[in-house]
Each structure stands twice: as C-alpha cells, then as structure tokens.
Amino acid sequence: MLVILLGLTVVVLDSSLLNLALPAIARAFQADAPHTIWVVNAYQIATLVMLLPLAAVGERIGYRSVYLWGMALFALASLGAIFAPSLGALIAARALQGLGAAGVLSVNAALVRFIFPRAQLGRGLALNSAVVASASVAGPTVAAAILSAGSWPWLLAPNVPLGLLTLWLGRKSLPETPRVVSANGERAFSALDLVLNMAMFALVFLGADALGVARKDQPGSMLVGGLMLGTGLLIGAWHLVRQSRRPRPLFPVDLFRIPVFALSMASSVNAFCAQTLAFLSLPFLLLETYGRSALQAGLLLTAWPLAIVTVAPLAGWLIGRYPDGLLGGLGMAVFASGLWLLALLPAQPSDLDVIWRMALCGAGFALFQSPNNHTIVRSTPVLRSGAGSAMLGTARLTGQTMGAVILAALFALWPGHGGMAETVALVGAGGFAALAGICSSLRIRQPRA
Numbered sequence: 001m002l003v004i005l006l007g008l009t010v011v012v013l014d015s016s017l018l019n020l021a022l023p024a025i026a027r028a029f030q031a032d033a034p035h036t037i038w039v040v041n042a043y044q045i046a047t048l049v050m051l052l053p054l055a056a057v058g059e060r061i062g063y064r065s066v067y068l069w070g071m072a073l074f075a076l077a078s079l080g081a082i083f084a085p086s087l088g089a090l091i092a093a094r095a096l097q098g099l100g101a102a103g104v105l106s107v108n109a110a111l112v113r114f115i116f117p118r119a120q121l122g123r124g125l126a127l128n129s130a131v132v133a134s135a136s137v138a139g140p141t142v143a144a145a146i147l148s149a150g151s152w153p154w155l156l157a158p159n160v161p162l163g164l165l166t167l168w169l170g171r172k173s174l175p176e177t178p179r180v181v182s183a184n185g186e187r188a189f190s191a192l193d194l195v196l197n198m199a200m201f202a203l204v205f206l207g208a209d210a211l212g213v214a215r216k217d218q219p220g221s222m223l224v225g226g227l228m229l230g231t232g233l234l235i236g237a238w239h240l241v242r243q244s245r246r247p248r249p250l251f252p253v254d255l256f257r258i259p260v261f262a263l264s265m266a267s268s269v270n271a272f273c274a275q276t277l278a279f280l281s282l283p284f285l286l287l288e289t290y291g292r293s294a295l296q297a298g299l300l301l302t303a304w305p306l307a308i309v310t311v312a313p314l315a316g317w318l319i320g321r322y323p324d325g326l327l328g329g330l331g332m333a334v335f336a337s338g339l340w341l342l343a344l345l346p347a348q349p350s351d352l353d354v355i356w357r358m359a360l361c362g363a364g365f366a367l368f369q370s371p372n373n374h375t376i377v378r379s380t381p382v383l384r385s386g387a388g389s390a391m392l393g394t395a396r397l398t399g400q401t402m403g404a405v406i407l408a409a410l411f412a413l414w415p416g417h418g419g420m421a422e423t424v425a426l427v428g429a430g431g432f433a434a435l436a437g438i439c440s441s442l443r444i445r446q447p448r449a
Contacts, residue, residue, distance in 0.1 A: 001112070001115055001116075001124065001127065002169065002173075003166055003169045003170040003173055003174055004108050004111060004112060004115070004128065005127060005128070005131050006162060006165065006166045006169070007067070007071055007104045007108065007166045007170075008104070008105075008108060008128065008131045008132055008135065009131055009135050009162075010074070010158075010159055010162050010163060010166065011074060011100075011101035011104050011105060012105075012131070012132055012135035012136055013135045013138065013139055013142060014043070014078075014097065014101065014156075014159060015043060015044065015047070015101070015136075015139070016136070016139030016140065016143075017139050017142065017143045017146075017155045017156075018039055018040060018094075018143070018152070018155060018156075019040060019139070019140065019143070020140060020143040020144060020147060021143065021147060021152035021155055022036050022037065022039065022040070024147075024151065024152045025039060025087075025090070025152055028152070029086060029087040029090070031087045035087060036087065038091045038094075039087075039090055039091055039094055040094075041205075041206075041209070042091045042092075042094040042095040042098060043094045043095065043097055043098040043101070044098065044205070044397065044401070045095075045098065045201070045202050045205055045206070046094075046095045046096070046097075046098025046099045046101075046102065047098040047099075047101045047102045047105065047393070047397065048102075048201045048202075048205060048394065048397045048398075048401075049102075049197060049198040049201045049202055050098075050099055050102035050103075050106070050198075051102050051105060051106045051390040051393045051394050051397075052106070052197060052250055052251055052252075052387070052390050052391075052394065053189060053194055053197060053250060054066055054070070054102050054103050054106040054107070054390070055106040055107060055110075055386035055387050055389060055390030056189050056248075056250050056386065056387070058106060058107045058110065058386040059179070059180045059248075059383065059384070059385075059386040059387070060179060060180055061179065062176060062177050062179055063107035063110045063111050063114075063177045063385075063386060063389075064111070064170075064174045064175065064176055064177060066103050066106065066107050067103060067104055067107050067108065067111060067170060067174060068167060068170050068171060068174070069103055070099075070100045070101065070102065070103015070104045070106075071100065071103070071104055071163055071166050071167045071170065072100070072163075072167055073096060073097075073099060073100035073103065074097055074100030074101055074103075074104065074159065074163055075100075075159060075160050075163025075164055075167065076096075076100075077093050077094075077096035077097040077099075077100055078093075078097060078156050078159035078160050078163065079160050080092075080093040080096070081093035081094055081097060081153075081156050082153045082156050082157060082160075083153075097159075102393075105390075105392075105393040106386065106389060106390040106393065107386055107389055107390075108128065108389060109125065109128060109373065109376075109377055109385075109388070109389035109392050110177070110377075110385035110386050110388070110389035111174060111175070111177070111389075112124045112125060112128055112377075113377055113382075113385050113389075114175050114177050114385075115175060119320070121374065121377070121378065122316050122319025122320055122370065122371075122374050123313075123316040123317070123319075124316075125316070125319075125370055125373045125374045125377060126312050126313060126315050126316025126317075126319065126370035127312070127316070128373065129312060129315075129366070129369040129370040129373050130308055130309055130312030130313075130366065130370070132369075132396070133275075133305070133308045133312075133362075133365055133366060133369055134305040134308050134309055136272075136275070136279075136396070136400075137275070137279050137301070137304050137305050137308075137362075138302075138305045140283065140298070140301065141298045141301055141302055141305075143155055144295075144298050145298075177385075178382070178383065180248070180383055189250040192242075193239075193242070193243070193250045194250075196235055196238065196239040196242070197239060197250055197251060199232065199235045200232055200235050200236040200239050201232075202232070203228045203229070203231050203232030203235065204228075204229060204232035204233065204236065205232075205401055206225075206228050206232075207225050207226065207227070207228030207229025207230070207231075207232055208225075208229055208401065208402075208405045209225075209401070209404070209405055209408075210222075210224055210225030210228060210229075211225035211226060211229060211405070211409070239251060240253055248384075252384065252387040252388070252391060254384070255379075255380060255384065255387060255388060255391070258379050260375060260379050260443050261375075261376060261379045261380065261388075263325075263439045263440070263442050263443045264372050264375045264376045264379070264439075264440075264443065265376065265391060265395050266436075266439040267328060267332070267368075267372055267436045267437075267439040267440045268369075268372055268373075268376070268392070268395035268396065268399065268436075269395045269398050269399040269402070269436075270399065270432045270433070270435045270436035270439065271332065271335070271365065271368060271369070271372070271399065271432070271433060271436040272395065272396050272398075272399025272400050272403070273399040273400070273402040273403040273406070273429075273432045274335065274336075274339065274399075274403070274429040274430070274431075274432035274433040274436065275365060275399070275400075275403070275429075276399065276400040276402075276403025276404055276407075277403040277406060277407055277425045277426070277428060277429035277432065278339055278342070278361065278425070278426055278429040279301075279304070280403065280404060280407050280425075281407055281410075281421070281422040281425035281426060281429075282297075282301060282342070282422070282426075283297055283301070284421075284422050285345075285419065285422040285423075285426075286300060286301075286354070288419075289419040289422065290345075290348075290349060296351075300351060300354045300355060300358065301358065303354075303355045303356075303358035303359045303362065304358045304359070304361055304362040305362060306359070306362065307358070307359040307360075307361070307362025307363045307366065308362040308363075308365060308366040309366075310363070310366075311362070311363045311366035311367055312366045312369075312370060314366075314367075315327065315331075315366055315367050315369075315370040315371060316370055318367075318371070319370060319371050319374050323443070323444050324371035324372065324374055324375040324440075324443065325371075325375070325440050325441055325442065325443030325444040326441070326444055327367060327368070327371040328367075328368045328371050328372045328375075328436075328437070328440030328441075328443070329437045329438075329440045329441035329444075330367060330437075331364045331365065331366070331367030331368030331369070331371070331437075331440075332364065332368050332433050332434065332436045332437030332440060333364070333434075333437050334360060334363060334364030334367060335360075335361055335364030335365050335368065335433045335437075336364070336430040336431075336433035336434045336437065337360065337364070337430075338357050338358070338359075338360030338361035338363075338364055339361060339426050339427075339429045339430035339433060340426070340427065340430040341357045341360065342354075342357045342358070342361070342426050343423050343426035343427045343430070345357070364433075368436070368437075368440065372440065373392060375443065376388055376391065376392060377389070377392075403429075403432075406425070406428065407421075407425050410424055410425050410428075
C-alpha cells in the first residue's frame with residue numbers, strides 16, 4: 001500500500017505543480033503563453049487518452065506490470081524534462097510523463113482490490129482517495145514553497161528519486177493479479193479502437209479548453225474550438241457504438257449498464273468539477289479581492305487538504321456500516337454548504353472565517369470520495385477491475401477539465417478579476433456539488449455492490 005500511495009502522490013501532484021511556473025518557463029525558453037501552456041496540456045491529455053487502453057492491457061498482462069512500467073517511464077521522462085534543452089523537448093517529455101502517469105493511475109485502485117481483504121477494502125480505498133484528493137489540491141502550495149527557494153526544474157527533481165524508490169519497493173511487494181485469458185486470439189483492443197479513444201478525449205479536451213479561453217473578439221478561436229469539440233463528440237459517438245458490440249470493450253460501456261456504477265461515475269465527475277472550480281478561483285479571490293499575500297493564501301488553502309486527510313480515515317471506517325450512497329450524499333451536502341459559505345464571505349474576512357469554511361469543504365469531499373470509489377470498485381466484476389480503476393481517473397480528469405473550462409469562461413465574462421467571477425464560480429461549484437450529492441443519494445435504492 002505504501003507503493004500505491006507513493007506513486008499516487010508523485011503523479012497526481014505533478015499534474016498541477018508546473019502551473020505556477022509557466023511564466024518562468026516561458027521566460028527561460030523565450031516562448032509565448034499559448035505555446036507554454038502545452039507544458040501542462042501535454043501531460044493531462046496523454047494521461048487522459050491512455051488510462052483506458054493501459055487498463056485493458058493490465059487485464060491481459062497483470063496490473064503489477066503496467067504499474068511498474070508506468071512508474072519507470074514517469075521517472076525517466078521526469079529526468080528528461082529537467083534537462084530539456086528547448087520548449088519542444090520539455091513538452092515531449094511531459095507527454096511521456098503523462099503516459100507513465102496513466103500506467104500508474106489506470107490500475108492503482110485495481111491493485112488495492114487485491115491488496116486488502118474484501119471486508120477491509122473500504123479502508124484501503126479511503127487511503128487511496130485521501131492521497132488523490134489531497135494531492136489534487138496541494139499542488140499550488142507545494143509549488144509555491146519549492147519556487148520560493150529554487151527555479152522551476154526543482155519542481156520535477158523529486159520525481160526521479162521518489163519514482164525509483166516506488167519502482168524498487170513495487171518490484172518487491174506489489175501482488176500478482178489474475179489475468180484475462182484471450183479466447184480465439186482476441187486482442188485487448190484494435191488499433192482503430194485506440195485511435196478513436198485518443199481522438200475522442202483529446203478533441204473534446206482541446207475543444208472545450210479553446211472555447212473556454214476564447215474571447216468574443218476572436219471568432220476564429222471560437223470556431224476552431226467548436227469544430228474540435230463537435231468532431232470529438234461525433235468520434236466519441238461512433239467509438240461508443242463500436243464498443244457496445246465488444247464482449248470486453250475498451251471504453252467500459254458494459255459497466256455503465258450497471259445503474260449504481262453509472263450514478264457513481266456521474267457523482268465523481270460533478271464532484272471534481274466543483275472542486276476544481278473552487279480551488280482554481282480561490283487563489284484569485286484571496287490574493288486580489290481580499291489582499292492576502294501569496295504565503296498567507298497558501299497557508300489558508302492548506303486547510304482544505306488537511307481536512308481531507310483528517311476525515312478520510314473516518315470515512316473508511318464508516319464504509320460498510322452505512323450505505324455508500326448515504327455517506328456520499330451527506331458528504332456532498334457538507335461540501336456544497338462550504339462552497340456557498342465561501343461565496344458569502346464578508347468584505348473583510350478574518351483568517352478564521354476562511355479556514356473553517358475551507359475545512360468544511362475538505363471534510364465534505366473526503367466523506368464523499370471514499371464511499372463513492374468503494375461503490376465503483378465493488379460494483380465492477382473482478383476481471384474488469386482494471387476498467388473500473390481507469391474510470392476513477394477518467395472521471396477525475398474529466399471533472400477537473402470541466403471545472404477549468406467553466407472558470408476560464410467566467411473570467412472571460414467578467415474580466416479584471418474584480419471578485420464577481422470568483423464568487424459566481426463558488427456558487428456554481430456548490431451547484432455541481434449538490435448535483436453530485438443527488439446522484440449519490442439515488443444509489444441508496446440500488447442493490448448494494
């Protein structure tokens with residue numbers, strides 16, 4: 001389990017560590033912002049498009065092998081990114097990092113299923129969820145601390161020793177898992193399946209991102225974004241129709257026929273959309289509206305992940321004692337309340353005003369995520385554990401992308417960051433959290449996994 005948690009911490013943190021360093025990277029390579037943003041996009045897209053294919057490979061060759069090869073590639077690519085001689089080389093290294101991260105994220109929950117006894121699976125997934133949720137929101141704080149003492153390559157430096165340590169420990173401790181035996185030469189997926197899966201996720205991601213940042217005075221950008229999004233959706237529809245005819249589909253349409261799985265996935269996407277909307281808008285609110293320094297804002301934001309780490313063990317203990325749908329619904333109710341209370345902060349809030357609201361958000365999210373992930377994993381047939389595990393990461397990245405795109409659109413509507421966009425973002429985040437809570441509560445009437 002230490003191997004699982006180490007790997008998760010490294011790859012999830014890395015997805016957001018370089019955000020604060022983009023201006024410095026642009027100066028170092030004398031590049032403009034649109035090109036520099038690909039340092040982040042390359043990692044996210046590579047991870048998103050390869051989660052499901054690598055999970056399918058893991059079902060054939062074993063989850064342990066995919067995890068270890070992914071970790072090895074991630075560490076090696078991190079070394080390449082540190083010494084990248086140009087922006088293009090850095091972007092290529094980041095794409096390879098994303099591919100390695102996909103190997104880790106696609107099978108981590110599946111491995112947890114084989115590490116913990118069935119009766120204690122909730123505790124294992126609670127640890128898993130706590131690390132993912134904390135690392136997702138701790139990136140800016142960790143990055144600020146590192147950048148205060150060094151240049152941007154130091155953000156990537158810990159990946160190499162931690163990756164090698166994870167690899168060494170994993171070779172000794174990760175369990176072998178059952179493998180799917182192919183019948184009649186059946187392949188994990190065809191080349192066309194892979195291309196369609198990659199095109200669907202990449203075009204939808206890029207199209208939504210382009211629409212989010214496009215301004216009204218740039219009709220060309222809006223047209224390109226709309227075309228990419230529309231093409232991605234059409235390819236996705238074709239891809240899903242093809243997958244529905246497969247006995248073991250790459251995109252797990254078979255799992256979405258399980259009502260409790262589908263509701264849990266909807267809950268997860270909405271919850272991570274809400275989290276991203278809030279956590280990307282809060283720094284602007286604290287720095288520009290309430291006049292906090294970067295250090296003060298970072299310390300205030302830390303209350304959120306600390307609350308997650310504190311409440312996650314309790315959530316793990318409650319799993320099995322109460323229905324997952326009930327725990328998830330209550331968690332999202334607390335989360336939504338915290339977000340709306342942040343939107344209603346007074347004009348001159350004290351640090352305590354901010355901290356207890358942040359803690360409420362973190363506590364609610366922790367109470368939701370572990371039971372939700374438990375339902376997703378338990379409702380998945382054992383031989384489809386890889387697909388269920390990969391969908392955890394897919395839901396997280398999809399929700400985070402939605403949140404980032406919505407926030408970009410809000411900033412375009414209310415330029416100048418006068419506080420209106422941030423407040424609307426927090427209100428909207430509360431709405432997404434409430435929707436996640438409704439989807440979670442609907443699972444109470446479904447048969448328990």
